Amino acid sequence: MSALSNSTWDRRNVLRAAMGLAAAGGLAACGGNNGRGGGASGVNLTQYFHAYGEQGTEQAIKRYAKAYDKAAVTTQWITSADFESKLFATLLTDKAPDLFEFHPQIQLVRSGQVADLTDIVAPVKSDFNPADITSHTVDGKIYGVRMIDDPQFFFYRKSMLDKAGVGVPTTLDELMEAAAKLTTGKVKGLYMGNDLHSVNDTLIWSAGAQHLDAKNEIAYHTDGVIEGLKKMRKLFTSGDLLLGAPTESWDPSSFTQGLCAIQFCGMWAMPAIQEALGDDWGVFPFPKTVDSGKQSVYNGGWSMFVNAKGKNVDAAKEYVKWLWIDQKQYQEDWATSYGFHIPPRTSTAQKATKLKTGNAAEGVRLFNEFGHFDNIGWTQAMRTAFEDVFANSVRKNMDPEAALDKCDTVVNRELKKLFG
Amino acid sequence: MSATKTHDLARPAPAKASPARPRRGLRGSPTLNFWLFTGPFLIGLAIFIYAPILWSIWLSFFDARFTVTPDKFIGFDNYTYMLTNDDFVGSLGTFTVFAAFIVPTTWAFSLGLALLVNRLRFMRAFFRSVFFLPTACSYVAASLIWKMSIFSGVRFGLMNTVLGWFGIENIAWLADPNPPWYWLVIVSARLWLQSGFYMILFLAALQNIPGELYEAAAIDGAKPGWQTFRHITLPQLRATSTAVVLLLLIAAYQAFDEFFNLLSKTTWGRPPLVELYYKALGESQDYGAGSAGAVILTVLICVVTLFQGKIMGFGRGDESK
Numbered sequence: 205m206s207a208l209s210n211s212t213w214d215r216r217n218v219l220r221a222a223m224g225l226a227a228a229g230g231l232a233a234c235g236g237n238n239g240r241g242g243g244a245s246g247v248n249l250t251q252y253f254h255a256y257g258e259q260g261t262e263q264a265i266k267r268y269a270k271a272y273d274k275a276a277v278t279t280q281w282i283t284s285a286d287f288e289s290k291l292f293a294t295l296l297t298d299k300a301p302d303l304f305e306f307h308p309q310i311q312l313v314r315s316g317q318v319a320d321l322t323d324i325v326a327p328v329k330s331d332f333n334p335a336d337i338t339s340h341t342v343d344g345k346i347y348g349v350r351m352i353d354d355p356q357f358f359f360y361r362k363s364m365l366d367k368a369g370v371g372v373p374t375t376l377d378e379l380m381e382a383a384a385k386l387t388t389g390k391v392k393g394l395y396m397g398n399d400l401h402s403v404n405d406t407l408i409w410s411a412g413a414q415h416l417d418a419k420n421e422i423a424y425h426t427d428g429v430i431e432g433l434k435k436m437r438k439l440f441t442s443g444d445l446l447l448g449a450p451t452e453s454w455d456p457s458s459f460t461q462g463l464c465a466i467q468f469c470g471m472w473a474m475p476a477i478q479e480a481l482g483d484d485w486g487v488f489p490f491p492k493t494v495d496s497g498k499q500s501v502y503n504g505g506w507s508m509f510v511n512a513k514g515k516n517v518d519a520a521k522e523y524v525k526w527l528w529i530d531q532k533q534y535q536e537d538w539a540t541s542y543g544f545h546i547p548p549r550t551s552t553a554q555k556a557t558k559l560k561t562g563n564a565a566e567g568v569r570l571f572n573e574f575g576h577f578d579n580i581g582w583t584q585a586m587r588t589a590f591e592d593v594f595a596n597s598v599r600k601n602m603d604p605e606a607a608l609d610k611c612d613t614v615v616n617r618e619l620k621k622l623f624g
Numbered sequence: 625m626s627a628t629k630t631h632d633l634a635r636p637a638p639a640k641a642s643p644a645r646p647r648r649g650l651r652g653s654p655t656l657n658f659w660l661f662t663g664p665f666l667i668g669l670a671i672f673i674y675a676p677i678l679w680s681i682w683l684s685f686f687d688a689r690f691t692v693t694p695d696k697f698i699g700f701d702n703y704t705y706m707l708t709n710d711d712f713v714g715s716l717g718t719f720t721v722f723a724a725f726i727v728p729t730t731w732a733f734s735l736g737l738a739l740l741v742n743r744l745r746f747m748r749a750f751f752r753s754v755f756f757l758p759t760a761c762s763y764v765a766a767s768l769i770w771k772m773s774i775f776s777g778v779r780f781g782l783m784n785t786v787l788g789w790f791g792i793e794n795i796a797w798l799a800d801p802n803p804p805w806y807w808l809v810i811v812s813a814r815l816w817l818q819s820g821f822y823m824i825l826f827l828a829a830l831q832n833i834p835g836e837l838y839e840a841a842a843i844d845g846a847k848p849g850w851q852t853f854r855h856i857t858l859p860q861l862r863a864t865s866t867a868v869v870l871l872l873l874i875a876a877y878q879a880f881d882e883f884f885n886l887l888s889k890t891t892w893g894r895p896p897l898v899e900l901y902y903k904a905l906g907e908s909q910d911y912g913a914g915s916a917g918a919v920i921l922t923v924l925i926c927v928v929t930l931f932q933g934k935i936m937g938f939g940r941g942d943e944s945k
Contacts, residue, residue: 292907296692398777448796448797449776449777450772450776463778584908621689
């Protein structure tokens with residue numbers, strides 16, 4: 205009698221065997237290589253990063269984590285478009301990461317989502333860019349460690365501007381004229397992203413305004429900003445703006461592939477642009493929009509936060525201190541080996557030789573001279589409300605005054621909830 | 625009737641239960657069987673559907689910002705906020721435009737496909753598969769293909785390349801709302817994605833129409849083609865058509881993926897779910913307002929569905945037609 209026909213192999217036994225195998229497989233998976241490093245203390249930490257566009261960044265972050273021997277650090281590399289929503293949703297659950305990168309925003313502090321990192325930053329506070337410390341401070345406590353500063357400005361093709369007889373624009377009117385002269389059959393004069401949101405903040409600063417004042421009240425609703433929005437509408441409908449590009453403005457592809465002569469992008473794109481265009485490019489800040497305004501540069505960047513509601517707050521803080529305060533060689537590698545970023549630590553920035561010459565040095569100069577940092581009181585909801593102003597008044601032709609009034613309603617609701 | 629008698633005579637004798645081996649377990653108790661088979665699904669339904677709905681209703685009465693376990697009761701404030709928010713109310717208008725486009729278009733297109741495929745004599749299975757395959761495609765993947773390859777605003781986008789052959793300038797299909805070309809992109813994407821599924825429903829219904837009806841009509845002098853389609857096929861498809869329209873309407877209400885991926889960061893072209901995501905959930909983390917909006921939307925969907933069912937006779941028995 206064959207084994208298969210033996211009465212002991214009835215359906216019930218087959219089911220039991222299958223379930224046993226499944227359980228054994230599950231147990232085997234628990235004990236096997238799950239992709240984490242070998243933490244000596246047995247502590248497991250999870251960190252969230254948005255997907256950087258530059259080659260090698262994911263490997264670098266995982267390499268740093270692997271070198272840490274006091275905990276096993278797992279990295280989740282999340283597609284940029286999903287990062288904010290996934291992070292915020294996960295922070296409400298037991299699956300929340302122990303550490304995550306984001307921008308300083310007060311609602312994270314007020315809702316108790318981020319841990320106080322004053323004790324690990326204080327000893328080296330004087331070595332950090334003071335503006336970075338300010339932008340992470342609430343009621344005297346520091347809630348994040350800046351990893352990189354990312355100045356954002358316009359990149360332009362020198363040869364195209366020379367050929368069109370156009371100088372580097374310093375006012376929004378000049379930028380509009382330049383865009384018109386640079387537009388040809390196959391090349392558009394200017395690209396600022398398909399939704400234009402990359403220049404939301406710089407438009408406010410270049411009009412001489414701020415997002416919020418010192419009392420945390422609305423400061424963006426000014427005549428200068430309204431004038432700037434009207435000019436942006438004119439530019440949007442001029443036909444000189446690249447629209448519908450396959451990649452957004454954070455990616456330099458539209459510029460390097462010759463779809464536009466001028467593109468708004470970040471300093472991180474410099475190595476890729478240098479490789480594609482050689483020395484045929486330069487950078488300039490967002491021009492002033494009205495006479496009373498001033499050229500501006502948005503100093504974006506990313507900071508590391510510790511989830512205050514996580515299970516391993518102390519271990520996470522220890523890891524943040526190890527990587528983003530003690531390990532200066534990793535910080536310099538992270539800031540200059542892939543895309544170009546400015547290290548927020550003065551001592552590290554001074555040693556970064558790649559940022560001392562050419563357009564990189566010019567980018568650092570623009571950062572220092574025209575740079576504006578995040579306001580921790582300007583939350584994601586407020587940011588979205590102001591994006592709607594651009595969508596409504598610039599792209600959809602709503603009266604800018606009415607669009608700003610609508611934004612005021614949302615922002616005031618936020619301010620009331622945050623500051624009373 | 626003899627047929628009944630024949631049936632009775634042909635019925636096999638009931639199997640006798642063995643007295644030595646009492647029936648137990650799966651074969652023994654219908655009640656146990658019922659719970660054994662439906663229990664896991666009911667538990668899943670309770671945990672993943674009913675509990676979140678109840679939690680959402682509870683949240684809608686609280687100031688639930690950055691938390692799903694709030695403690696500040698605010699009554700109907702979230703409902704007032706959502707109902708006075710012109711963007712949320714406007715999203716219902718967006719839905720109406722979308723439904724007005726997509727429901728009749730998909731109905732007609734999928735019915736047309738079913739009629740074509742039903743008449744095929746050769747390679748019937750091949751064509752059914754070809755038209756059905758897009759149903760298996762992710763809405764997100766299709767949106768990205770539509771956005772980056774077909775309706776890209778630059779000169780090497782497929783549509784702009786074709787237009788270029790006729791000397792027409794590049795069109796920014798999705799970046800500029802004037803004129804609202806984005807509707808063409810959205811409707812064509814969804815039409816491609818869902819027509820195959822409804823084609824299958826119509827195909828099944830077409831194959832259930834008795835051939836005698838067409839034969840009788842032919843004898844009575846009805847011309848094949850439009851006359852037969854109008855007076856026989858279409859009335860026979862009434863129940864399926866009603867179900868298809870109902871499903872299409874519900875699917876239109878639930879539209880999210882293609883709008884979110886094709887029109888990110890706009891204030892137009894936001895159906896209710898996208899509006900809820902931007903205004904109250906997602907990055908804003910206002911789960912109270914989001915839940916209030918979800919409750920309003922659910923009530924609205926129920927009312928519209930019942931009304932539509934009443935108008936079209938969905939669920940009525942044959943005798944009441």
